[in-house]
Amino acid sequence: MxxxxxxxxxxxxxxxxxxxxxxxxxxxxxxxxxxxxxxxxxxxxxxxxxxxxxxxxxxxxxxxxxxxxxxxxxxxxxxxxxxxxxxxxxxxxxxxxxxxxxxxxxxxxxxxxxxxxxxxxxxxxxxxxxxxxxxxxxxxxxxxxxxxxxxxxxxxxxxxxxxxxxxxxxxxxxxxxxxxxxxxxxxxxxxxxxxxxxxxxxxxxxxxxxxxxxxxxxxxxxxxxxxNSSQTSISYSKGLLHHPGASIEAHHLLDSRAMKILGSGNDAAEGAKAFMQRRKPNFPDTLTKSLSPWYPWWKTTDVRHPKSSKL
Amino acid sequence: MxxxxxxxxxxxxxxxxxxxxxxxxxxxxxxxxxxxxxxxxxxxxxxxxxxxxxxxxxxxxxxxxxxxxxxxxxxxxxxxxxxxxxxxxxxxxxxxxxxxxxxxxxxxxxxxxxxxxxxxxxxxxxxxxxxxxxxxxxxxxxxxxxxxxxxxxxxxxxxxxxxxxxxxxxxxxxxxxxxxxxxxxxxxxxxxxxxxxxxxxxxxxxxxxxxxxxxxxxxxxxxxxxxNSSQTSISYSKGLLHHPGASIEAHHLLDSRAMKILGSGNDAAEGAKAFMQRRKPNFPDTLTKSLSPWYPWWKTTDVRHPKSSKL
Amino acid sequence: MxxxxxxxxxxxxxxxxxxxxxxxxxxxxxxxxxxxxxxxxxxxxxxxxxxxxxxxxxxxxxxxxxxxxxxxxxxxxxxxxxxxxxxxxxxxxxxxxxxxxxxxxxxxxxxxxxxxxxxxxxxxxxxxxxxxxxxxxxxxxxxxxxxxxxxxxxxxxxxxxxxxxxxxxxxxxxxxxxxxxxxxxxxxxxxxxxxxxxxxxxxxxxxxxxxxxxxxxxxxxxxxxxxNSSQTSISYSKGLLHHPGASIEAHHLLDSRAMKILGSGNDAAEGAKAFMQRRKPNFPDTLTKSLSPWYPWWKTTDVRHPKSSKL
The missing domain is CATH 3.90.226.10 (2-enoyl-CoA Hydratase; Chain A, domain 1)
Known part of the structure; x- marks a missing residue:
C-alpha cells in the first residue's frame, strides 16, 4: 500500500x-x-x-x-x-x-x-x-x-x-x-x-x-x-531569498551581515578546509546550537490560531 | 475595413x-x-x-x-x-x-x-x-x-x-x-x-x-x-495575483478570507455540483450583486484627473 | 597577458x-x-x-x-x-x-x-x-x-x-x-x-x-x-525598472512624469526627427547637463562606509 x-x-x-x-x-x-x-x-x-x-x-x-x-x-x-x-x-x-x-x-x-x-x-x-x-x-x-x-x-x-x-x-x-x-x-x-x-x-x-x-x-x-551542504548556510540563504531587503542597498546590509556571521562559523572553516583538501565536507554546525540571535531578522507573524492573529 | x-x-x-x-x-x-x-x-x-x-x-x-x-x-x-x-x-x-x-x-x-x-x-x-x-x-x-x-x-x-x-x-x-x-x-x-x-x-x-x-x-x-469559469472567482483571483500580501503569512490571511467568502457563495455550490455531476457549470453569481463589501481589499487611487491625485 | x-x-x-x-x-x-x-x-x-x-x-x-x-x-x-x-x-x-x-x-x-x-x-x-x-x-x-x-x-x-x-x-x-x-x-x-x-x-x-x-x-x-540610444532615456528607464511604484497607479505617476520630462527634452526632439528622416540619431543630452532635479526620485542610501549607514 x-x-x-x-x-x-x-x-x-x-x-x-x-x-x-x-x-x-x-x-x-x-x-x-x-x-x-x-x-x-x-x-x-x-x-x-x-x-x-x-x-x-x-x-x-x-x-x-x-x-x-x-x-x-x-x-x-x-x-x-x-x-x-x-x-x-x-x-x-x-x-x-x-x-x-x-x-x-x-x-x-x-x-x-x-x-x-x-x-x-x-x-x-x-x-x-x-x-x-x-x-x-x-x-x-x-x-x-x-x-x-x-x-x-x-x-x-x-x-x-x-x-x-x-x-x-x-x-x-x-x-x-x-x-x-x-x-x-x-x-x-x-x-x-x-x-x-x-x-x-x-x-x-x-x-x-x-x-x-x-x-x-x-x-x-x-x-x-x-x-555536501551546510545547514546554517542553507537557512540563511533561504531567509535571504524569501525575505529580501526593500532595495539592493538594504539587501547588501543583510547579506553582508549574514556573511560576517557565517564567515566566522565552524561550517565556513570546514568548508574552506574541505575545498582546499578536495574532499567532502563534514559540517559541524546545527540550527539548534549555531544560529545567531539575529536569525530570523524578519518579523514573523503567528497566523495559526484565528483569534490570536491581528494582521 | x-x-x-x-x-x-x-x-x-x-x-x-x-x-x-x-x-x-x-x-x-x-x-x-x-x-x-x-x-x-x-x-x-x-x-x-x-x-x-x-x-x-x-x-x-x-x-x-x-x-x-x-x-x-x-x-x-x-x-x-x-x-x-x-x-x-x-x-x-x-x-x-x-x-x-x-x-x-x-x-x-x-x-x-x-x-x-x-x-x-x-x-x-x-x-x-x-x-x-x-x-x-x-x-x-x-x-x-x-x-x-x-x-x-x-x-x-x-x-x-x-x-x-x-x-x-x-x-x-x-x-x-x-x-x-x-x-x-x-x-x-x-x-x-x-x-x-x-x-x-x-x-x-x-x-x-x-x-x-x-x-x-x-x-x-x-x-x-x-x-466554464465563475466571474466572482476570477475577480478574486486577479485581485490576489495583482495585490498580494507583503509576506506569505499576510497573503495566507487574504486568500483564506477570499476562500471563506467564495466557498459559501452560489458559484461554489454550483461548481461543486457540476463537478460531481460531470457537467458544465452554470454560474449564477455576478459582480454587480455578489461581490462581498470586502472587495477590493486594497487601497485604490484615482489617478485619472491630474489635480485630484496626491501620490 | x-x-x-x-x-x-x-x-x-x-x-x-x-x-x-x-x-x-x-x-x-x-x-x-x-x-x-x-x-x-x-x-x-x-x-x-x-x-x-x-x-x-x-x-x-x-x-x-x-x-x-x-x-x-x-x-x-x-x-x-x-x-x-x-x-x-x-x-x-x-x-x-x-x-x-x-x-x-x-x-x-x-x-x-x-x-x-x-x-x-x-x-x-x-x-x-x-x-x-x-x-x-x-x-x-x-x-x-x-x-x-x-x-x-x-x-x-x-x-x-x-x-x-x-x-x-x-x-x-x-x-x-x-x-x-x-x-x-x-x-x-x-x-x-x-x-x-x-x-x-x-x-x-x-x-x-x-x-x-x-x-x-x-x-x-x-x-x-x-x-542609437539616448543616455537620458536609458537612465530614466533603468530607474523605472529598478525603482518601480508600489502599485500600477503609483508607477503610472512615475512614468508619466518621466515621459513629460523626457518628451520635452532635446533627445526626444532629435529622436523624432531622426525617426522621420530615417537616419541615425545624434543625441545631444548628457547626464551631467540634462537630468531633471527630480532624478533620482527614489531614496538613496549610503552603504559604503560602515559607520555612516543606519538602515
Whole structure:
C-alpha cells in the first residue's frame, strides 16, 4: 500500500508521537521522507493530511538530524494528489471554511501546509509521481525548493472552474516562481497541462519519463545536498531569498551581515578546509546550537490560531 | 475595413453611447470583442483611441453580461499597432505630455489604457495579428491576462532610440511578467524581435503561424473560459495575483478570507455540483450583486484627473 | 597577458588616476571596456579587484563620454573568474568579513561591486568568456543589463557547499532576474552548470560557441546601443525598472512624469526627427547637463562606509 514504509522504519520511530495517519514518515540518514498515505482516496487533501504535513515538516525543521525533506506518494496510486477531498468538504470540514467561522477567522489548511514548507529552514523537495490537481499542485508543489515530476502527470488548477479562490498562497508563490505571464495562464485557463507545457515547465527541476523514477531521482539530489551542504548556510540563504531587503542597498546590509556571521562559523572553516583538501565536507554546525540571535531578522507573524492573529 | 463589424452588431448597440471611433466593439454571447479601427493609420495609438479603450474596457468590467474581453485588429491591416501616432504628437496631443501641463500633471494615455486592462475584473485576451511597436507592445499587450500572437509579427520597444520614457507602465509590468533579465534585454536593445525570440517568447500564451488564425484561437480560449469559469472567482483571483500580501503569512490571511467568502457563495455550490455531476457549470453569481463589501481589499487611487491625485 | 590592452590606450589615460591594478580599462569611442587583470590567479576576486571595479564603474557612470560599459576577461585565461581569492581570505582580507569588524560593520566587497554596476546609469554588458564560480557568477554577472557567455563555461554558486552566505546581493537579484523557481535550483543544488541548462539559460542574452567570440559579440551590441540610444532615456528607464511604484497607479505617476520630462527634452526632439528622416540619431543630452532635479526620485542610501549607514 505504502511503498516507502514499515519494514525500514524502526519499531519505535521519532514520528510515533506525531499521530500521523494520512502521511507516513521515515528518516533515512539525514533525509526525512514523507509519503502521502491516502492512495485509496486518490491521495486527496484532507484536513487531517494538512495537520499531519504541518507536524512532520515542523519536525523536520526542528530536528538537527534532518537536512533535507522529501515528499512523495506511492507511484502506483491513482494520483499524486487529486485536490481537496470533496466528500469531506460536503461533510463540512474546514477545507473551504467552516460555517461557524467568520470571514476573518478561516485559516486555509492548504496555506498552513504551504507555510510549513516554504518557511522550512531545511531543503524541501517534492517528487510528483502522479496526477495533481488543486492542492496537489498548490500546497504540495509550489512551496518546495525543488520539484521533480513524472512527464505523464496531468496537472491543473481548477479554482475558477469550481467558483472558489486559488488557495494555499498559490497566488503569492506562482508569480514569484515563474513570473506573472505564466501565472495568469495557469490560473485562468484552468487547463489540464503536462509538465512539458511551456506555460508550466519552468516550475520543474527535473521531468522523468517513468513514475517510478521520480522519487529515486529526487533522492539522488537529496543525498547530494545532505552530504555536501551546510545547514546554517542553507537557512540563511533561504531567509535571504524569501525575505529580501526593500532595495539592493538594504539587501547588501543583510547579506553582508549574514556573511560576517557565517564567515566566522565552524561550517565556513570546514568548508574552506574541505575545498582546499578536495574532499567532502563534514559540517559541524546545527540550527539548534549555531544560529545567531539575529536569525530570523524578519518579523514573523503567528497566523495559526484565528483569534490570536491581528494582521 | 473592420472585419469583426457592423453586420453582426444590432442596430442599437450598448456601445452607441460610448462614442467609439478609433475602436469598434461588439458583444458575442458573453465575449466583448474590441477591434482597433485605424487600419489606414497603421492602427497607430491616438489620444482618442486611448479614450475609447478606457471606456470600452470599463464597460466590460462593469457589465455583468461580459465575461471575457478580447482585443484585436483587422488582420489585413498593415500593422496591429505601429505605436503612438507621431503626426498627432507633432500637433501637440497629450501623448507625450502637453506643453501646458506641469511635470506632475501629465497622465500618460497609454498608462490609462494599461490600468483599465490590468485592473479589469474580467478575463482579458489580446490577439496580436500584425506588427507591434511601442504602445502596440506596451499598453496593448502587457496588461492582458493572455497574449496570442502571429509568429511573423515584428515587435519592438523603441523608447531608448527615440529619447523618450518607456510608457504605459511597461517598466512595472514587464519584469513581473517575464523577469528582469528579459525585461532589460527587450527594453535596452531596442531590437526588432519576433515572438519566438527567447528574449520575449515567455510573454505569449500561443503563437500562430497565420495572421488570420490569431483571433479565432483567442476566441476558442475566450469561449472556454466564459463557459466554464465563475466571474466572482476570477475577480478574486486577479485581485490576489495583482495585490498580494507583503509576506506569505499576510497573503495566507487574504486568500483564506477570499476562500471563506467564495466557498459559501452560489458559484461554489454550483461548481461543486457540476463537478460531481460531470457537467458544465452554470454560474449564477455576478459582480454587480455578489461581490462581498470586502472587495477590493486594497487601497485604490484615482489617478485619472491630474489635480485630484496626491501620490 | 591582457589582450585589450596598452597598445590602444593612449599614454596618459583618464584611468591613470584611478590606480587600477587588478582590472584594466580603456575607452573606445563611447564604450568603456574593462578587463579583469588577474589571469595568473584565475581572475579570482580580490579586495583590490572590488575597489578597482567600483572605481571604474563609477567613472563610467559619471563621465558623459561613456555610453556603455563592457566587462570581460582574457579569453585565454584559465577562468573568467574563479570566485573569491581563497588565499586572500586565509590572510584575513575583508572578503568574508574582517575579524575586527562587528556583525553590522562588514560590507561585502562583492556587494559593493554589484551596486556600482546595478545602479549604473549607463548600459552595462558582461562578456563571460571562461568559467565562473561564486563572485564570478554573482557580482560579475547578475547586476548587468546584458550577459553574453561562452557555451562551454562551467558556472556555479558554491555557497551552501562552503558554509558561507550567498553574497554580492545575489539573493536579491537572482529571483528578480529569472524567478524564484530557478533561483532556488541554482543556489541550493550548488551544481556546476553550463549556460544551456534550463535552470540558468534565461539569464543570458546570447550564448557563443567560441570563447574568443564572446567579447566581439558583446561589442556589436554595445556599439549598436551607444550609437542609437539616448543616455537620458536609458537612465530614466533603468530607474523605472529598478525603482518601480508600489502599485500600477503609483508607477503610472512615475512614468508619466518621466515621459513629460523626457518628451520635452532635446533627445526626444532629435529622436523624432531622426525617426522621420530615417537616419541615425545624434543625441545631444548628457547626464551631467540634462537630468531633471527630480532624478533620482527614489531614496538613496549610503552603504559604503560602515559607520555612516543606519538602515
Amino acid at each position: 505504502n511503498y516507502v514504509s514499515t519494514a525500514v522504519t524502526p519499531a519505535i520511530s521519532p514520528f510515533d508521537q506525531l499521530g500521523l495517519t494520512d502521511v507516513t514518515a521515515k528518516l533515512e540518514d539525514s533525509i526525512l521522507i514523507v509519503t502521502l498515505n491516502r492512495s485509496r482516496k486518490l491521495n486527496s487533501f484532507s484536513e487531517k493530511m494538512s495537520v499531519d504535513l504541518v507536524r512532520v515538516f515542523q519536525f523536520g525543521d526542528q530536528d538537527d538530524r534532518v537536512r533535507v525533506i522529501v515528499l512523495s506518494a506511492d507511484p502506483s496510486a491513482p494520483a499524486f494528489c487529486a485536490g481537496v477531498d470533496m466528500e469531506e468538504v460536503a461533510r463540512g470540514s474546514s477545507l473551504l471554511g467552516r460555517k461557524e467561522d467568520s470571514e476573518t477567522e478561516h485559516r486555509d489548511p492548504g496555506g498552513q501546509v504551504a507555510m510549513a514548507i516554504y518557511n522550512n529552514r531545511k531543503i524541501t523537495i517534492v517528487a510528483v509521481n502522479g496526477h495533481a490537481s488543486g492542492a496537489g499542485l498548490t500546497a504540495l508543489q509550489l512551496p518546495f525548493d525543488f520539484r521533480f515530476i513524472w512527464s505523464g502527470s496531468k496537472i491543473t488548477m481548477p479554482f475558477v472552474r469550481l467558483g472558489i479562490a486559488p488557495e494555499s498562497t498559490s497566488t503569492y508563490l506562482l508569480s514569484r516562481l515563474i513570473g506573472e505571464a505564466r501565472a495568469t495562464a495557469v490560473l485562468f485557463s484552468g487547463a489540464v497541462m503536462q509538465p512539458d507545457s511551456p506555460v508550466i515547465s519552468n516550475l520543474y527541476y527535473q521531468v522523468l519519463p517513468n513514475r517510478t523514477d521520480v522519487l529515486p531521482a529526487a533522492l539522488v539530489l537529496a543525498r547530494n545536498i545532505s552530504t | 473592420n472585419y469583426v463589424s457592423t453586420a453582426v452588431t444590432p442596430a442599437i448597440s450598448p456601445f452607441d453611447q460610448l462614442g467609439l471611433t478609433d475602436v469598434t466593439a461588439k458583444l458575442e454571447d458573453s465575449i466583448l470583442i474590441v477591434t482597433l479601427n485605424r487600419s489606414r493609420k497603421l492602427n497607430s495609438f491616438s489620444e482618442k483611441m486611448s479614450v475609447d479603450l478606457v471606456r470600452v474596457f470599463q464597460f466590460g468590467d462593469q457589465d455583468d453580461r461580459v465575461r471575457v474581453i478580447v482585443l484585436s485588429a483587422d488582420p489585413s491591416a498593415p500593422a496591429f499597432c505601429a505605436g503612438v501616432d507621431m503626426e498627432e504628437v507633432a500637433r501637440g496631443s497629450s501623448l507625450l505630455g502637453r506643453k501646458e501641463d506641469s511635470e506632475t500633471e501629465h497622465r500618460d494615455p497609454g498608462g490609462q489604457v494599461a490600468m483599465a486592462i490590468y485592473n479589469n475584473r474580467k478575463i482579458t485576451i489580446v490577439a496580436v495579428n500584425g506588427h507591434a511597436s511601442g504602445a502596440g507592445l506596451t499598453a496593448l499587450q502587457l496588461p492582458f491576462d493572455f497574449r496570442f500572437i502571429w509568429s511573423g509579427s515584428k515587435i519592438t520597444m523603441p523608447f531608448v532610440r527615440l529619447g523618450i520614457a518607456p510608457e504605459s507602465t511597461s517598466t512595472y509590468l514587464l519584469s513581473r511578467l517575464i523577469g528582469e533579465a528579459r525585461a532589460t534585454a527587450v527594453l535596452f536593445s531596442g531590437a526588432v524581435m519576433q515572438p519566438d525570440s527567447p528574449v520575449i517568447s515567455n510573454l505569449y500564451y500561443q503563437v500562430l503561424p497565420n495572421r488570420t488564425d490569431v483571433l479565432p484561437a483567442a476566441l476558442v480560449l475566450a469561449r472556454n473560459i466564459s463557459t | 591582457n589582450y585589450v590592452s596598452t597598445a590602444v590606450t593612449p599614454a596618459i589615460s583618464p584611468f591613470d588616476q584611478l590606480g587600477l591594478t587588478d582590472v584594466t580599462a580603456k575607452l573606445e569611442d563611447s564604450i568603456l571596456i574593462v578587463t579583469l587583470n588577474r589571469s595568473r590567479k584565475l581572475n579570482s576576486f580580490s579586495e583590490k579587484m572590488s575597489v578597482d571595479l567600483v572605481r571604474v564603474f563609477q567613472f563610467g557612470d559619471q563621465d558623459d563620454r561613456v555610453r556603455v560599459i563592457v566587462l570581460s576577461a582574457d579569453p585565454s585565461a584559465p577562468a573568467f573568474c574563479a570566485g573569491v581569492d581563497m588565499e586572500e581570505v586565509a590572510r584575513g582580507s575583508s572578503l568574508l568579513g574582517r575579524k575586527e569588524d562587528s556583525e553590522t560593520e562588514h560590507r561585502d566587497p562583492g556587494g559593493q561591486v554589484a551596486m556600482a554596476i546595478y545602479n549604473n546609469r549607463k548600459i552595462t554588458i558582461v562578456a563571460v568568456n571562461g568559467h565562473a564560480s561564486g563572485a564570478g557568477l554573482t557580482a560579475l554577472q547578475l547586476p548587468f543589463d546584458f550577459r553574453f557567455i561562452w557555451s562551454g563555461s562551467k558556472i556555479t554558486m558554491p555557497f551552501v557547499r562552503l558554509g558561507i552566505a550567498p553574497e554580492s546581493t545575489s539573493t536579491y537579484l537572482l529571483s528578480r532576474l529569472i524567478g524564484e523557481a530557478r533561483a532556488t535550483a541554482v543556489l541550493f543544488s550548488g551544481a556546476v552548470m553550463q549556460p544551456d541548462s534550463p535552470v540558468i539559460s534565461n539569464l543570458y542574452y546570447q550564448v557563443l560557441p567560441n570563447r574568443t567570440d564572446v567579447l566581439p559579440a558583446a561589442l556589436v551590441l554595445a556599439r549598436n546601443i551607444s550609437t
